[in-house]
Amino acid sequence: MQKMWNEKFSREDFLYGEEPNEFIKSQAHLFSKQSHILCLGEGEGRNALYLATQGHYVEALDASDVGLAKLHNKAKIAQVTLDIRHTLFENWEPHKSYDAIISSYFHLPKDKQQELFLKSFFALREGGYFVAEFFSTHHLKYKSFGPKDPNLLYDICDTAILLKNLPCEIIKLSQEIIQLNEGVGHTGKASVIRIVFMRLKNL
C-alpha cells in the first residue's frame, strides 16, 4: 500500500490538485481560531496546508513519505509550520486531544473502518469535530477514479451503525452525487459519503 501511494505521488504536480477538498473547506467555519487539527491520510497535504494557512495548529498523518515530503516542501515555501507524522494509521497512538480531525478519501478496509471512527472519536476533545468525505459503495458504477475494491469503500448504512454507538452528535451523514474537480486524480462525477460529527461529553 505504501509503495503504491509513493508511486502515485512521485510526480511533479499534485495528484489531487493544490486546493483543499471543497467539503472540508466548507466545514472549516466550525473550527475556532488556532484549533489543533489532525488530518488523516493526508497524502500530498492539500487540506493540511490550507488549514495551517488559516492559523490552525495542524498535524498531517500519512503512510506515504513521498506525499508528506511534497507537503513539507510546500509548507516551507508558504512559510507555515505544521507537524508531519509519517506512520500507518494502525500504528498511530494519539497523545493528545484534538479540536478537530479531518480526512478526505482515506479508504481503509471494512474491518478497519470502525477503528477509524473509534480512534478518531477518542482522540477528540469534548465538543471537537470529525469531518470527512469518502467514496461510497455506489461510486463503483462510474468506473472511474477511486478505489476499485468494494471492501475499501464506505457504505452509508454501515457507517450509520458504527456512529450510532458513539456518544456524538451527528451533524451530517449523507450520500451525495457530486462533481469533483481535484487535479488529474479526481475529475468527474462521484458518489461520496460526507460526515460531520461532534464528540459529546464523556458519559
Ligand SMILES: C[S@@+](CC[C@H](N)C(=O)[O-])C[C@H]1O[C@@H](n2cnc3c(N)ncnc32)[C@H](O)[C@@H]1O
Ligand atoms: C486517496 S489519497 C487521499 C490523500 C488526501 N487526503 C487528499 O484528499 O488529497 C489516500 C491517502 O491515504 C493514505 N493511506 C492509505 N491507507 C493508509 C494507512 N493505513 N495509514 C496511513 N495512511 C494511509 C495513502 O498513503 C494516501 O495518501
